[in-house]
Amino acid sequence: MTFKTVLLGATAAAAFATGAVAQDDKTKVGFIYVGPVGDLGWTYQHDQGRLAVEEEYGDKVETFYVESVPEGPDAERVLTQMALQGADLIFTTSFGFMEATMNVAQKFPDVKFEHATGYQRADNVSTYSARFYEGRAVQGLIAGEMTESNIIGYIGSYPIPEVIRGINAAYIQAKKVNPEVEFRVVWAYTWFDPAKEAEAAKALIDAGADVILQHTDSTAPQAAAQEAGDVITFGQASDMLDYAPKPRVSSIIDNWNQYYIDRVGAVIDGTWESKDTWDGIDAGMVEIGEITDAVPAEVKEAALALKDAIAAGEVHPFTGPLKKQDGSDWLAEGEVADDATLAGMNFYVEGLTGEIPQ
């Protein structure tokens, strides 16, 4: 936690102290972030959602946030503090906040919680996530078409289902358009560490990769690819348009705005209920950033066609026949993966090399 966040927390505390005296009936919405709001990636997009809520409801809501909260005991402390400060609704925006969210939610049954990318729910805990893998499939297609070395580098954060799903989705699509393609996955064990992400990207480029996909939050891999020259990348979580038209040739954008507006609205109306939301391209929660001219026109067209087909529900990125890495059958011809399997995905599909750390 940075000094700034401590200060912000103190300011927020002061604000609530005075708020309680004034007896105002604003709905108070808290956010805890795993990175800084200036990461231009994951946390940045959540904060955009927070700002959208403020804009939508104006004086009716009050939002506050604490950034760069480590996943673990610190998160529980921050959440407890937020709940004590009178928050009505708290968004916990990282997978690793799951335990802390559940623990604090139990202690404060009147406070509502929304946990991103998790799978544990309670009467006052909802979960929400986006089907990023739909965007990964589109990236996989572009990556498979564009690679010349046939080596695609993938910077993974932690080996959790969300990340593994993305690797699988991208690989399946890349393999479809380019049977020669090979994925190299580097686990960085961090969501946000620009120096480490840059090193991971460089290691992959040194190993021959000419396409880098990332599931970490900073723009450092983009900068590394730009420096290396003939390497393409995709923006992660946020558009990362500063690196367009090359290396960044497209991106997956998480758009939480509408979801946050809806859920805060539900709290204001008193209609909030615990539920699980998992939206994708069709609902606008996952957007594909502009595909630049560095991508050949026909590849761009194919990518957009895939995106539209996924949005329309005609194509599911996990459609059989598919086998697991160990060669066992997973999906039969034409069969589509069910959400439960996807949510807990802990295996690679056939063709991927390397082991998932357990």
Add this chain to the structure above:
Amino acid sequence: MSNIDPILLLSAIIVVSTPILLAAIGELVVERAGVLNLGVEGMMITGAVCGFVVATATGSPWLGFAGAALGGALLSMVFGILTQLFLSNQVATGLALTLFGLGLSALLGQGYIGVKGPVVPDLYLPGLRDIPFLGPVMFRHDAMVYIALLIVALVWLFLNRTRAGRVLRAVGENHDAAHALGYKVVRLRLAAIAFGGACAGLGGAYLSLVRVPQWTEGMTAGAGWIALAIVVFASWRPGRLVLGAWLFGGATALQLALQASGGVQIPIEYLQMAPYLATILVLVILRAGRAPGSLGRPFHASS
């Protein structure tokens, strides 16, 4: 294993270890003068942002590095004045300096997120760069890599071969005795702290200008703490410091390269641990030195 290019790997090691080396050599001088400054991380990140801001404003990475050194030194003076003149607790003040530096850098860098800085060119060393193997590994880097090594060499010379360096060590070993001999303990320590701050600033700027290269909040992500640890494990000796930094950088670069190469059979958890384990292990085996006698103790001329 087979598809890792040793030349690329070794050259990556040199680059990866440079920021830690810079920050650590500064802290080494500070600690040899008897002061424990735990604010390395804060001074590094402040250097990172100052360097980036100056470099983008002027278009010159070299002015950026100068700005970073100045920024780090200025911030370290906050620590210096508090601990040396007001005799505040060094551990607490150092920790506070880290928190302060992280917040201050986030504030200073607000307009610079997503901005691209000037490119730092590789130093062109005719002849040397064409030596087989050694050329690409050692002689195709940017100038800061060599400046960092030069600083280490100069620090070694200073501490072991000059009168001023020996005075500095005397102050670190026993400040009362040094004071009795008429040396200006506080003044010397302030100078050492400023040097430490400047080096940490350079290390931070190396991240924001060369290695990443961009400004992102919190981008040092713990490098300052690694630097602090390496100083201790190197038993306060410049030569071992280089070894420690290269070992750490080496294990870090190697584990990423192993993962990227595809055919790794070693579980990734062990690879992740490797940099820390290797560094601790080797430096503990080598360990012979002891901490400067007055390290972390407050000094006042009246005592």
